[in-house]
Amino acid sequence: MTLPILALLPLVLAGCATSSREDAAPAAKGREPVSVVLFISDGASFETWNLAGYWARGQRDGAPWSGWPVRLGMTTFPLNTSRTPTMNATPMVRYDPALAWSTESAAPDQTPQRPAFPGEPTRLYPSPFAGYQWLKKDYTDSAAAGTALATGVKTYNNAISVDNFGKALGLVTEAAKRAGMATGVVSSVPFSHATPAVFGANNLVRDNYHEIARDMLRRDRLDVVIGAGHPLFDDNGRPRATPDFTFIGPDEWNALRAGGIGGTFVETTADIRAIADGRRAVEGRLIALPQVGSTLQFRRDARVAGEDRRNPSGTAFTQGLPDLPTLTRAALNRLGQNERGFFLRVEGGAVDWAAHANDTGRIIEEQLDFEAAVAATIDWLRARGRLGRTMIIVLTDHGNGLPLGPDSDRIVWQPVTNRGKGRLPEVRWHSGTHTNENTRLWATGAGSQCLLNFVVGVDPGLRDIVRHNDGRYIDNTAIEPVVRAALEGAPCPRPATR
Numbered sequence: 001m002t003l004p005i006l007a008l009l010p011l012v013l014a015g016c017a018t019s020s021r022e023d024a025a026p027a028a029k030g031r032e033p034v035s036v037v038l039f040i041s042d043g044a045s046f047e048t049w050n051l052a053g054y055w056a057r058g059q060r061d062g063a064p065w066s067g068w069p070v071r072l073g074m075t076t077f078p079l080n081t082s083r084t085p086t087m088n089a090t091p092m093v094r095y096d097p098a099l100a101w102s103t104e105s106a107a108p109d110q111t112p113q114r115p116a117f118p119g120e121p122t123r124l125y126p127s128p129f130a131g132y133q134w135l136k137k138d139y140t141d142s143a144a145a146g147t148a149l150a151t152g153v154k155t156y157n158n159a160i161s162v163d164n165f166g167k168a169l170g171l172v173t174e175a176a177k178r179a180g181m182a183t184g185v186v187s188s189v190p191f192s193h194a195t196p197a198v199f200g201a202n203n204l205v206r207d208n209y210h211e212i213a214r215d216m217l218r219r220d221r222l223d224v225v226i227g228a229g230h231p232l233f234d235d236n237g238r239p240r241a242t243p244d245f246t247f248i249g250p251d252e253w254n255a256l257r258a259g260g261i262g263g264t265f266v267e268t269t270a271d272i273r274a275i276a277d278g279r280r281a282v283e284g285r286l287i288a289l290p291q292v293g294s295t296l297q298f299r300r301d302a303r304v305a306g307e308d309r310r311n312p313s314g315t316a317f318t319q320g321l322p323d324l325p326t327l328t329r330a331a332l333n334r335l336g337q338n339e340r341g342f343f344l345r346v347e348g349g350a351v352d353w354a355a356h357a358n359d360t361g362r363i364i365e366e367q368l369d370f371e372a373a374v375a376a377t378i379d380w381l382r383a384r385g386r387l388g389r390t391m392i393i394v395l396t397d398h399g400n401g402l403p404l405g406p407d408s409d410r411i412v413w414q415p416v417t418n419r420g421k422g423r424l425p426e427v428r429w430h431s432g433t434h435t436n437e438n439t440r441l442w443a444t445g446a447g448s449q450c451l452l453n454f455v456v457g458v459d460p461g462l463r464d465i466v467r468h469n470d471g472r473y474i475d476n477t478a479i480e481p482v483v484r485a486a487l488e489g490a491p492c493p494r495p496a497t498r
């Protein structure tokens with residue numbers, strides 16, 4: 001009698017050990033936790049997505065996300081358009097498909113728009129249709145839009161992951177860390193700019209770059225911080241005579257360089273490439289600031305960079321700088337060390353800057369760099385057998401510039417003209433700043449179908465004018481709960497009932 005029981009004991013214990021280990025993991029309650037890569041092409045109006053395809057492939061399709069199974073619209077409006085907290089939870093702005101897509105003629109808009117960059121002219125955008133004019137009002141800024149993506153909460157324009165009472169919000173990156181995941185942000189604009197910032201900082205004012213940089217570099221939310229904004233180099237990648245401490249304060253910078261922040265800090269292209277190519281392993285936190293000013297390439301000066309007719313802008317790229325796919329692969333190599341998984345947010349930040357400047361050639365360059373970063377991520381995941389355990393979302397935080405066809409001042413909603421591969425599409429820009437458009441979103445991988453639980457309506461314009469999908473759309477507050485549930489291995493979330 002005794003012997004069989006003893007013989008069974010190891011099996012019973014092994015069984016107990018297995019089940020208790022599984023019970024301890026959130027997966028036992030729902031699904032397997034999955035990694036998430038969130039790609040943000042900052043400030044991409046609906047036709048912006050097509051511009052790069054027309055130039056690169058002669059067609060709008062063929063981007064890495066073109067065939068993905070989840071294709072939705074996403075509204076981006078903020079809680080209100082105040083620049084400071086207004087101490088209430090009352091929504092003051094909205095999206096309305098009927099007004100957004102109005103084809104009614106309207107008196108030309110005579111509001112001059114301030115230039116996006118010094119030296120550029122003030123512009124008028126007559127936008128002689130009611131729909132265009134409606135989309136140009138009550139738009140979000142990147143801070144409120146990013147806060148919605150990072151926290152699931154709508155707030156005022158200017159807020160870095162604080163609500164409309166000024167209270168710090170919980171971040172999806174914090175949820176990822178609690179779930180044992182690694183976290184990171186990558187951008188082609190300064191790392192402390194609003195859209196990366198909302199994933200690592202809380203601040204009442206988006207321009208408080210020094211405080212935001214300190215939050216991002218010192219608080220235990222981000223294992224990887226990679227972006228532009230190097231204080232010692234200019235926009236052409238040349239050493240500055242005097243440092244520019246706009247995007248990181250001198251104290252933080254000195255601590256970073258002296259190793260006082262911990263982890264690994266790299267800035268040379270050789271070092272960044274070594275990490276991206278897997279030739280150099282990284283312990284602890286990875287902070288990488290390529291040796292360039294405010295953007296990787298967008299702000300380069302044609303007089304310095306010289307001509308290159310092969311590029312959409314006709315201007316050569318600044319040589320010797322890493323591109324967005326290289327920065328992304330560096331992030332993946334560090335985050336991928338975590339067997340449990342990771343949350344990575346990659347941003348084509350300068351797409352937005354090029355939209356502000358109405359620069360068709362350079363927005364195509366920035367969007368193609370963004371496309372390449374998505375493709376590189378898919379290759380990286382596939383090579384490691386991790387594609388099936390990763391949700392990938394491609395979206396924008398808001399429209400910007402409203403590029404349409406060359407005669408769209410007379411022909412309402414005329415699309416951009418595709419002039420074939422290697423030729424600039426014909427474009428008329430209708431704004432020098434953000435819009436309140438219903439934006440385009442694609443998703444694939446484990447858990448991406450959960451986004452469908454959050455559909456709030458059908459927008460005929462997305463279906464018939466944009467030709468994006470069947471018109472279904474979600475709001476930008478849907479991203480955070482779906483991403484968080486994926487990271488935690490929790491069941492598909494449902495919208496909170498009001």
Ligand SMILES: [Zn+2]
Pocket residue numbers: 042043141142143145195352397398
């Ligand atoms: Zn933005």
